[in-house]
Amino acid sequence: MDPETHSTSSGQAKTCQNCKQNFTIESEDFDFYKKIDVPPPTWCPECRLISRIIWRNEWILYRRKDNKTGEKIFSVYSDDAPVNVYHRDYWWSDKWDAIDYGRDYDWSKPFFEQVKDLIKEVPFPSGAVIEGVNSDYCQNYTRLKNCYMTFGSSYCEDCAYVIWGGYAKSSFDSHMIYGSELCYECLNINKCYRTFFSTDCEECQDVYFSKDCVGCSSCFGCIGLRNKRFNIFNKPYSKNGYFAEIEKIDIGSFKGKSLTQNQSLQKWLSWPHKFMHGRKNNNVLGEYIYNSKNVSNSWRISNSENCKYCQNLLTPTSRDCFDYTNWGQMAELVYNSLQCGENVYDVKFSVSSFPAVKSIYYSVFCASSSNLFACVGLRNKQYCILNKQYTKEEYEELVPRIIKH
Known part of the structure; x- marks a missing residue:
C-alpha cells in the first residue's frame, strides 16, 4: 500500500x-x-476545487485586442493572458473551425504539455456565454436579455448588477435570485415579487427588510414567518393599521434606509437561525442546498441528486456528479470539471464545454460534441484527439494507449 x-x-x-x-x-x-x-x-477536495476555479474569471471584464480583427473588445481575458481570443459572436460562427489546429499525439512529450500547447494556439471566445441579447457587459451567462453587469446568471431579463441569478426579471443589485421579479438588494430569494432589502425569502410579495420568510406578503422587518400578512418586525397588524404604520417609516432617504436596515438586523440577530440554508431536501450536508437528495460536502446546489464536493449547480438538474463546479442544467456523470452544463453527460477533467457534450475528457471550450479527448474549441465533432479527427475504431484504440502512456 x-x-x-x-x-x-x-x-x-x-x-x-x-x-x-x-x-x-x-x-x-x-x-x-x-x-x-x-x-x-x-x-484533497479543497485543492481539487482550487485547481478548477483557477480557470474561471467570475466578473472582471478587460478591454483587450481581438486576435482576429485587431479591434478592442471586452473579454474575461486580459491582453497579457497567454491565449488567443476572438469576439464571442465570431467564435460561435462558422467562419473558422478549430479542427484546423489538430495534430498527432507526440509519444515523446508529456500529455499535459501537449494539451497546454493546444490551449495556447486555439482561440478562446471572449466570454463564456450562450445567446445573449443586448447584454454585452455581462459574463458567464446563458440566454440573458437586456441585462447589464450581470454575472453567472441564466434566463434573466431587464436585470442589472445581479450575480447568480436565474429566471429573474426587472431586478437590480441582487445575489442568488431565482424566479423573481421587481426585486432590489436581495440575497438568496426564490419566486418572490416586489421584494426589497431581504434575504433567504421564498414565494413572498411586497416584503421589505425581511429574512427567512416563506409565503408572506406585506411584511416589513420580519424574520422566520410562514404564510403571514401585514406584519411589522413580526408584530401583526390589520390591513389598514399596517399601511398606516408603513407611512410613518422613512426609507426614501439614505439615512432613513440605513436606520431601518440596522433595526431589521437587530431583529434578525435576536432570532434563532437554522443550522444551514436549505429547504425540501433529503439527506444533504452543506450550505444553500434546495430541492435535493443525497448531496454532501457541497454548497449552492439546486434540484440535484447523488452529488458530492460540488458547488454552484443552480440550474436544474444535476445527477451523479463529483467535484463539479458551476452550472448543472441536465448534467449527469460530471467529474472534476468546471462550467460544463446544459445537457451534458459523462464529462471528466474539462472546462467551459457546453451545451450538449457527451463523453469528453480533458477538453476546453467544446460544444455539441461527443467522444473528445484533449480537445480545445471544437463544435459539432466526435472522435477527436488533440483536435485531430479519427474514426471511431481509431479513437477507441488510441485513447486507452494515451491514458496508459
Missing part, C-alpha cells in the same frame, strides 16, 4: 499530494470512481 495511504473504518485516509494535508476518501466514494472508471483522487 502507498505509504501516504491507510485504511480507516469509514474509508481510506490519504495525504494530499499538493498541500500535504490529510483527507479521507469515504468507502462509498470508491463506488462512484469505479462507476465512471477513474482512479481515486490524490489531491
Whole structure:
C-alpha cells in the first residue's frame, strides 16, 4: 500500500499530494470512481476545487485586442493572458473551425504539455456565454436579455448588477435570485415579487427588510414567518393599521434606509437561525442546498441528486456528479470539471464545454460534441484527439494507449 495511504473504518485516509494535508476518501466514494472508471483522487477536495476555479474569471471584464480583427473588445481575458481570443459572436460562427489546429499525439512529450500547447494556439471566445441579447457587459451567462453587469446568471431579463441569478426579471443589485421579479438588494430569494432589502425569502410579495420568510406578503422587518400578512418586525397588524404604520417609516432617504436596515438586523440577530440554508431536501450536508437528495460536502446546489464536493449547480438538474463546479442544467456523470452544463453527460477533467457534450475528457471550450479527448474549441465533432479527427475504431484504440502512456 502507498505509504501516504491507510485504511480507516469509514474509508481510506490519504495525504494530499499538493498541500500535504490529510483527507479521507469515504468507502462509498470508491463506488462512484469505479462507476465512471477513474482512479481515486490524490489531491484533497479543497485543492481539487482550487485547481478548477483557477480557470474561471467570475466578473472582471478587460478591454483587450481581438486576435482576429485587431479591434478592442471586452473579454474575461486580459491582453497579457497567454491565449488567443476572438469576439464571442465570431467564435460561435462558422467562419473558422478549430479542427484546423489538430495534430498527432507526440509519444515523446508529456500529455499535459501537449494539451497546454493546444490551449495556447486555439482561440478562446471572449466570454463564456450562450445567446445573449443586448447584454454585452455581462459574463458567464446563458440566454440573458437586456441585462447589464450581470454575472453567472441564466434566463434573466431587464436585470442589472445581479450575480447568480436565474429566471429573474426587472431586478437590480441582487445575489442568488431565482424566479423573481421587481426585486432590489436581495440575497438568496426564490419566486418572490416586489421584494426589497431581504434575504433567504421564498414565494413572498411586497416584503421589505425581511429574512427567512416563506409565503408572506406585506411584511416589513420580519424574520422566520410562514404564510403571514401585514406584519411589522413580526408584530401583526390589520390591513389598514399596517399601511398606516408603513407611512410613518422613512426609507426614501439614505439615512432613513440605513436606520431601518440596522433595526431589521437587530431583529434578525435576536432570532434563532437554522443550522444551514436549505429547504425540501433529503439527506444533504452543506450550505444553500434546495430541492435535493443525497448531496454532501457541497454548497449552492439546486434540484440535484447523488452529488458530492460540488458547488454552484443552480440550474436544474444535476445527477451523479463529483467535484463539479458551476452550472448543472441536465448534467449527469460530471467529474472534476468546471462550467460544463446544459445537457451534458459523462464529462471528466474539462472546462467551459457546453451545451450538449457527451463523453469528453480533458477538453476546453467544446460544444455539441461527443467522444473528445484533449480537445480545445471544437463544435459539432466526435472522435477527436488533440483536435485531430479519427474514426471511431481509431479513437477507441488510441485513447486507452494515451491514458496508459
